[in-house]
Amino acid sequence: MSVKIEKDDQPRTISRREFLSGAGIVAASAIGISSTSKLTKGVVQQEWPWSYEKLDVEQVRKLGHLGYYEGACSYGAFHAIVSALGEKVGDPYANFPTLMMKYGEGGVVGWGSLCGGLNGACAAIGLIAGEDYKPLVNELIAWYSATPLPTAISNDLAVNHEFLVSEYKSDQALEQSVSESSLCHVSVTNWCKASGFASGSAERSERCGRLTGDVAAYAVELLNANADGAFEAVLPLSEDTQACRTCHSKGKEFDLGQWTRGKEECSACHEPHD
Amino acid sequence: MSVKIEKDDQPRTISRREFLSGAGIVAASAIGISSTSKLTKGVVQQEWPWSYEKLDVEQVRKLGHLGYYEGACSYGAFHAIVSALGEKVGDPYANFPTLMMKYGEGGVVGWGSLCGGLNGACAAIGLIAGEDYKPLVNELIAWYSATPLPTAISNDLAVNHEFLVSEYKSDQALEQSVSESSLCHVSVTNWCKASGFASGSAERSERCGRLTGDVAAYAVELLNANADGAFEAVLPLSEDTQACRTCHSKGKEFDLGQWTRGKEECSACHEPHD
Known part of the structure; x- marks a missing residue:
């Protein structure tokens, strides 16, 4: 027996053992809730996001x-x-x-x-x-x-x-x-x-x-x-941080320096190096 | 005219100008909500905290x-x-x-x-x-x-x-x-x-x-x-951080070094000094 759970239109399967243990039921709820494209069809009908009216x-x-x-x-x-x-x-x-x-x-x-x-x-x-x-x-x-x-x-x-x-x-x-x-x-x-x-x-x-x-x-x-549909990102990361991130950012090359992640101002805690 | 708002049994007063501007009404709601000792008597009856049952x-x-x-x-x-x-x-x-x-x-x-x-x-x-x-x-x-x-x-x-x-x-x-x-x-x-x-x-x-x-x-x-009423704090700050905080912590003595606050491991970003 298996339970199909849809997430972003990709069917997923929870094993029979997981389902019978009860964990599958909770997992189904969890996936239902977090399936953002199908919020109103989830196992739990969780409303998100909430409607917004522009504020002063x-x-x-x-x-x-x-x-x-x-x-x-x-x-x-x-x-x-x-x-x-x-x-x-x-x-x-x-x-x-x-x-x-x-x-x-x-x-x-x-x-x-x-x-x-x-x-x-x-x-x-x-x-x-x-x-x-x-x-x-x-x-x-x-x-x-x-x-x-x-x-x-x-x-x-x-x-x-x-x-x-x-x-x-x-x-x-x-x-x-x-x-x-x-x-x-x-x-x-x-x-x-x-x-x-x-x-x-x-x-x-x-x-x-x-x-x-x-x-x-x-x-x-x-x-x-x-x-208003008028939001535009205007603030880039600092030039220093952008320079550091050419090596030290989230990525797959450990030897290049991709053993970290983040967007903060690096010089707040680190000395620059050549 | 003034509106009395109770917070922790201390009456407070919002000025007539604030009240007439409408801001006072919102402020009254805000204070009602955040008056934790009187949550159910606030202008907005906001339930907090929510009831808990022990989880697995x-x-x-x-x-x-x-x-x-x-x-x-x-x-x-x-x-x-x-x-x-x-x-x-x-x-x-x-x-x-x-x-x-x-x-x-x-x-x-x-x-x-x-x-x-x-x-x-x-x-x-x-x-x-x-x-x-x-x-x-x-x-x-x-x-x-x-x-x-x-x-x-x-x-x-x-x-x-x-x-x-x-x-x-x-x-x-x-x-x-x-x-x-x-x-x-x-x-x-x-x-x-x-x-x-x-x-x-x-x-x-x-x-x-x-x-x-x-x-x-x-x-x-x-x-x-x-x-269960059985919670006890068991993890102290590290000895190093406790030592730093004898000067560098939230306090009123700027010249002592109380121009910062925090509980993190200081040595993660700072070199120790004598």
């Missing part, structure tokens, strides 16, 4: 800043976008358990890994953009890595007391820095060194709140452009 | 490996846990759009940042464990960073053809390596150098499939222990 970029910037003070960076960016859609579209956004994204705080519970603002905004794109997620997420990380943050817009909002949090930790324009990395550790370090503020300071926290709003806002710019 | 660790390991071949590492780990709960508990797990987590592949669309298997498993903990997420996620990253992967269990499953994917890319026991990092870039590099396989090889892909199952399985071990 500046409203989301304020909501991201607010969300940072409610549940930190990762939740803040994700909740800004999803709650704005909850207001505009209603369900299923309105009932999404956005608090699940709190784990991303400080590069995942303080480890300094992937910036939580990025993680939350990328997760929102992953929920909303369907199979278009890849170029949008790629562009968001490239933008994050190359842009002086917090943006002048966020600094102006703070100076003019136009954020939604009534008492935030600094109402001054804060120093801008370029992370050259997707990592919380690098991003925070660069900003602290540029500004002279410590990582546990109120100003660093406020900086990350503004950045959370900025990242959520830029994700919405990308989602809006995509909804 | 070995079933989830197989589902994680299967999910990797359906939607890569981040989706694979997340979907393994959530779909297993969908089978056991039903809604709302059964209808969760797990495909949103595909964005985490290869350290977020190939950037080599946070390992996607970790990101997906941490997101599942964030959904399930409620305010207990922090120590569980912390322990999962510490385990990931210090454990030879793929585990011997996954290697045995492959050799004995007991995975749920009928044709995976290698049925051999694969070399194990310790990442000493949460990053895809570092984890993949270490494994490629230990094994001699290139990053674009079928074996590296299969290695990441087994690792995805292993990470999902360990997350379930932690969730099961937590459900």
Whole structure:
């Protein structure tokens, strides 16, 4: 006995032993769910992506800043976008358990890994953009890595007391820095060194709140452009990274240097070599 | 006019200007959602965390490996846990759009940042464990960073053809390596150098499939222990990292070196100094 499962129109077979063990049933569900071209025909009818209506970029910037003070960076960016859609579209956004994204705080519970603002905004794109997620997420990380943050817009909002949090930790324009990395550790370090503020300071926290709003806002710019069919990738990898990747990238030639993968700014951690 | 919003029993006030602009209404929703102690009383009644029933660790390991071949590492780990709960508990797990987590592949669309298997498993903990997420996620990253992967269990499953994917890319026991990092870039590099396989090889892909199952399985071990009230953090940061963090950690003393934050293995990127 075998069970045929279709994925991308290629029939697949689960063995009788797997099926009888019960594992096959779960596997069938799993494949049904993940068969993106046939989502509504899967064993479990999982809706994805969810419908999108273009959002107000500046409203989301304020909501991201607010969300940072409610549940930190990762939740803040994700909740800004999803709650704005909850207001505009209603369900299923309105009932999404956005608090699940709190784990991303400080590069995942303080480890300094992937910036939580990025993680939350990328997760929102992953929920909303369907199979278009890849170029949008790629562009968001490239933008994050190359842009002086917090943006002048966020600094102006703070100076003019136009954020939604009534008492935030600094109402001054804060120093801008370029992370050259997707990592919380690098991003925070660069900003602290540029500004002279410590990582546990109120100003660093406020900086990350503004950045959370900025990242959520830029994700919405990308989602809006995509909804209009007008998205274009404009930010290439740096010339240095492109040069490194001629050897050191994902590929099949170990001896050439293809024993790694990644798109980060190599010089953030590595010395160049001849 | 002002609107009182309660958060953790502390009344807050949104200004009349903010309220009339409409932003206050959204802000009220946002605060209602994120007020974790009053979730059911919020403006939007967002359910979080979702109820958990203890899962079969070995079933989830197989589902994680299967999910990797359906939607890569981040989706694979997340979907393994959530779909297993969908089978056991039903809604709302059964209808969760797990495909949103595909964005985490290869350290977020190939950037080599946070390992996607970790990101997906941490997101599942964030959904399930409620305010207990922090120590569980912390322990999962510490385990990931210090454990030879793929585990011997996954290697045995492959050799004995007991995975749920009928044709995976290698049925051999694969070399194990310790990442000493949460990053895809570092984890993949270490494994490629230990094994001699290139990053674009079928074996590296299969290695990441087994690792995805292993990470999902360990997350379930932690969730099961937590459900029994038996979770204990057992993995400290390395002695080297603890030593670095006596100066270089999140804090208020810039001149001491508190211009950074993080818990990663410092020596993975930095030379030690006196």
